[in-house]
Every structure is written in C-alpha cells, then in structure tokens.
Amino acid sequence: MKILAMSLAFLTLLASGPTARAADGDAGRGEEIYQRCVACHALAQNRVGPRHCGLFGRKAGTVKGYQYSAAMKKYAVTWDDAALDHFIENPLKVVPGTKMGYAGIKDPQERADLIAYLKKATSDPKTCD
Numbered sequence: 537m538k539i540l541a542m543s544l545a546f547l548t549l550l551a552s553g554p555t556a557r558a559a560d561g562d563a564g565r566g567e568e569i570y571q572r573c574v575a576c577h578a579l580a581q582n583r584v585g586p587r588h589c590g591l592f593g594r595k596a597g598t599v600k601g602y603q604y605s606a607a608m609k610k611y612a613v614t615w616d617d618a619a620l621d622h623f624i625e626n627p628l629k630v631v632p633g634t635k636m637g638y639a640g641i642k643d644p645q646e647r648a649d650l651i652a653y654l655k656k657a658t659s660d661p662k663t664c665d
C-alpha cells in the first residue's frame with residue numbers, strides 16, 4: 537500500500553510538472569470532449585476500444601484481453617502527453633491500419649483539454665482499480 541501511495545504521489549507530481557505539454561489544458565472542458573470517445577471507449581472496461589485506465593506510461597497495444605490490430609501492436613510508443621497529442625490529431629494517419637475508426641481532433645486546445653482530463657481520469661483510484 538505504501539508503495540502504491542508513493543507511486544500515486546509521484547504520478548501526481550509528474551502530471552503537474554511545468555514541462556507537461558498539456559499544462560494549459562482544462563480538464564473540465566476535456567471531460568466534455570471525452571464524450572466523443574465514449575462511443576467506443578470506457579475508462580475501466582474494454583469495449584469497442586481498449587480501457588483507458590492506466591493509459592499514461594503504458595505501451596501502445598498492451599491492455600490484457602483486448603484484441604488490437606497488428607498496426608497498434610507494432611506501434612512502439614509509450615503513451616504520454618506528446619504521444620497522445622500526436623495520435624489523437626489523426627489516428628488513421630499516425631497508425632496506418634489501426635482499427636480506431638475515428639477522424640481525430642484537429643484543434644490543439646481541444647486536445648490539450650482532453651489530455652488534461654485523461655491524465656486525471658485514467659489514474660483516478662475511484663474509477664480505475
């Protein structure tokens with residue numbers, strides 16, 4: 537438990553660091569933008585898309601029990617602000633062959649808001665076990 541508490545504190549520290557690209561993101565607005573994702577995703581369960589809990593720091597294509605496309609399994613990134621910003625802008629172009637059939641979010645501020653929300657929501661112990 538102590539280790540868990542310490543890693544949570546560390547993650548919070550990382551999330552609030554001044555170098556984070558989405559530092560100016562508004563998590564409240566991001567929660568509204570996330571409604572575009574819940575057609576396919578949930579935080580805690582695999583649905584059409586993989587669960588989002590634990591997203592930051594996880595390698596692409598590695599949620600257990602989810603059947604990824606070959607393209608996503610091969611996509612060698614660890615999800616962080618920059619990787620998400622890049623992918624969400626144009627998923628089909630960034631990962632050719634992905635089965636995430638979503639055109640992307642072109643507005644950088646909307647992506648920053650979404651990432652600020654995701655950062656909180658995907659590490660919230662109330663939602664994510």
Ligand code: HEC
Pocket residue numbers: 569570572573574575576577584585586591595596597598599603604605606607608609615620624633634635636637638641
């Ligand atoms: C039409 C359904 C759909 C929508 C809408 C959608 N996704 Fe996805 N998403 C998927 C699918 C399917 C995958 C698995 C892709 C693969 O295996 O190629 C995926 C994969 C991902 C991944 C990679 C996860 C991992 O475990 O590596 C991220 C990150 C992601 N989606 C974020 C989002 C965000 C943020 C939104 C909203 C802006 C969104 N998605 C909207 C279907 C969707």
